[in-house]
Amino acid sequence: MQLNLKTIENVGHDVYRIILSSDEVLTYEAGQYLLVKMGANDERPFSIASSPSKDRFIELHIGATPENPYAWDVIEQLRTKGNIQVSLANGKAYLQPDEKTIVLVAGGTGYSYVKSIAYEAVTQQLENDIHIFWGAKEFSQLYEAEALTNLAHDHDNIFFHPVVEGADEDWSGATGLVHQAVLNHFTDLSHLQVYIAGPFPMAKVAREDYTNAGLPNSALFGDAYAFI
Template sequence: MHRVLIENSGHTFDVRPSQTVLEAAIQAGINLPYGCRNGACGACKGKILTGKVVHDDYQGNALSDAELATGMALFCCARPLEDLVIECRQIEAIQGIKPRILPVRIQSKEQLTDDVMVLQLQLPATESFSFMAGQYIEFLLKDGRRRAFSIANAPHESGFIELHIRLIEGGHFTAQVFNELPVKTILRIEAPLGSFYLREQSDKPIIMVAGGTGFAPVKGMIEHMIFNQSQRPVMLYRGVRHVNDLYMDALCQRWTQFMPNIQYIPVISNGSDQDGWQGRRGLVHQAVLDDYADLSGFEVYACGAPGMVDTAKETFTKQGLPDEAFYSDAFTFAPQ
């Protein structure tokens, strides 16, 4: 067992030999920022001030060799070899919400496009379940693997969890969801997870950038804001390849009709002149750059494929967005 001290907060916690720094912190109720929990997104990056760690496998775009050499680490895959003193990018209390392992029952399945299924999971009636709009769950599969999906509903809609599941080519679990698992199947999840959630203490206007099923957590955040009658301006940019991929388009249109602070800008990247689309075309992050020459007064919430999220961050910060005003959740696919 090794002890970790977070220098900038004074918190300490113990890490068992089988645990990563992040797993132990979550178990101790200490909120380090994180996203994928498998070394792919870089959200959990922090600095080791003293002590040594060994890393499990991770992706080079999440932590470069140069960063590693200066003492940076990915806490989701770093295992201490001795006691540590670390520094973290941020530590925020998520209203005392700790993740738990729960059984859930598939309540309904609705296929909305060729490759998007909306799943409703019923939570145990005896357990209360709290989460922040935008967080995610992980399915705990029988073979020990985990699969992460964002929660698409808002916290006030209790008793169930809505997920938007895209069929991944060669993805065993998503193929099962589409073709096998019937309604009433019981699955196990760990939830809620992740530090991609709506920061409600700010009143800055929000630009939301959602690629594909990255719409799910953004939907949860917007429905949460509507429930709370938030007047913060929200500009929702949704990027999809084809017109047919724009599931729940009517819902987004409806939001704008009764909430004048919400704007909705769908952007199609791979359409053709024959598809009848009258709206914006191109890449979704570019639409934001075209519309806002100065992003310094905004907060951005971005969710989608890692390439889109990385490009958005890089280009938006060049256009004035402060680093700390960019919140993201990149879909990552856990190594098989």
């Protein structure tokens, strides 16, 4: 499938928010990812940030610098050619709600995974309580914090928890590691359904800590767990 570039925007800290369109029907689940085909044996995964039931486009959030050709080459191809070849849809860690409280955990640009699920839950009018934990080194890296604050304000069942690792004295919110912020908020995780995206080391330690706090393996979702 070919996706055509509509907009590309640097939202700060080397993160690009990209909107792509297609002449074909876009079929995927909230929380899945696409593979960008850069060569015969070169496919690169990126989480889809858009909501499949609401949006008629594909949104990506890509962290990229010239020193990181794996992601930067995709940005450059979009800028020069105006399109990319992709395969939809990949991953089994998509939204699969039950009656439990939903917890969405994102480190950095793992937010794209969480965004798709959060906004799809709103579109589906899920009544579950939904807690969004998004962590970064600095608050300015939480580039859609205002949008999530507004989302929580508009929906009584949605709660946004920004987490900053290295906060200064003016920060009054949660500090430290984002996966730990979940444990600080919920001492018992047995009644939760958790979706997580971020660096593999974060996902690995989260699985260990959440299991110890009572979260069943069947209630933990993340693409990283297919590889670690």
